[in-house]
Amino acid sequence: MTTGQQPRTYPFGEADRLRLHPTYAELRRSEPVTRVRLPHGGDGWLATRYTDVRTVLSDPRFSRAATVGADVPRTTPLVSRDTNILTMDPPDHTRLRKLVAKAFTARRTEMLRPRAEKIVGDLLDAVEAQGPPVDLIEALALPLPITLICEMLGVPVEDRVDFRRWSDKALALTAFAPEEIVAAVEDLRDYIAGLVAQRREHPTDDVLGTLVQARDEGDRLTEAELVNFGVTLLVAGHETTANQIGNFVYTLLTEPEHLAALRTTPDLVPAAVEELLRIVPLGGAAGFARIATEDVEIGGVTVPAGDAVLVSMPSANRDDAVFTHPELIDFRRETNPHIAFGHGVHHCVGAQLARMELQVALSALLQRFPALELAAPVEEIVFKKGRLVRGLASLPVRW
């Protein structure tokens, strides 16, 4: 359908706050799988409809492993050479994922809820003591997920200044020079390797300790897989949730009607978290390309073997074939099968943890500060730029 046409330039523009570029809606209507040209790695396909996105994410004919070391379409100059859980296909992916899946189940995560409530309670005590205005990113959004993932993995929370700095760079696309990004990932690896070495001296029963045991006693993963897994869990375990806590609070404070609904009906918080997961696009643009391992028909086109495919999960989450009035926030949707956490084997291992953290953070915040509001005009609230995920540089609030 696009044969002979120029591919569209992608991304469609710099991520604009939490807005989704209108081109996605156009494409869902008329060109659900379209050719795109990226700043690096050339051309690929972009899927925008819910059903096609889910297919690309879960059909084994689309490979993540085939992108390792390959010049695939992407928004960063760097070619990813890392083999980690995000760039593996089954059965290797399954082998690694099973090692940590237990620690992140809904049941285990629910057991951490009281601890999350305590952490948030203490953080909000400090907010109250400090008095307005307070930056909620530093005061709540970052420390909650950092503290929890550190405790789960067995990473000393006192080291956060270091690994925060590295992590921030590791998730940059253009915000830092390529060599700085590479160096930050190397620093993270060295750091985790140090913690791994400690566990060989003194075994622990945290997630890192479990992985060390799986390597040393069961030979179930390689040393590089072990270290990279630790890095991925630490980075993905806090950057995403931290940014979404800020993004969700920002959304609520700029949408008074929905904020009011949550204040009068606190029981709506879990449904509100699901709806905000659906509507708030975390990723700045589609990334994590997949390579078709054979010719695949999808969305009315044939993707030839060897071609790269990108998917937009935020676009899928606004597909009117699945969601009624998809552009509207509605905390009372009957069903909400959003794919904010992905779909298929790479479905976010920390999804249940993230849900719980977001629920606890929003509930406690609304309860503690019934008059919470932005402490600056909305146009002065600044989002970070050139990164994989959208998030606020700071979120000044008063009450």
Place this chain on the structure above:
Amino acid sequence: MPWRIDVDRETCVGSGMCTAIASNRFVLVADRARAVDATVEPDEAVLDAAESCPMEAIVVRDEAGRVLAPER
């Protein structure tokens, strides 16, 4: 010695984990997983699916009713 697969569709969140790991054993129906056949011949992929489910919504038992996966 066939195995029995039970999927708790109330608990399932439709992550697509099982359908991607064992596509011939599980299918999503109305965004919830279901076993293609409730009784199967022993198959490692079914255990992998049960171990990987974030909701622990899949239980695999042997003929004697012993739980093979997930481990608790």
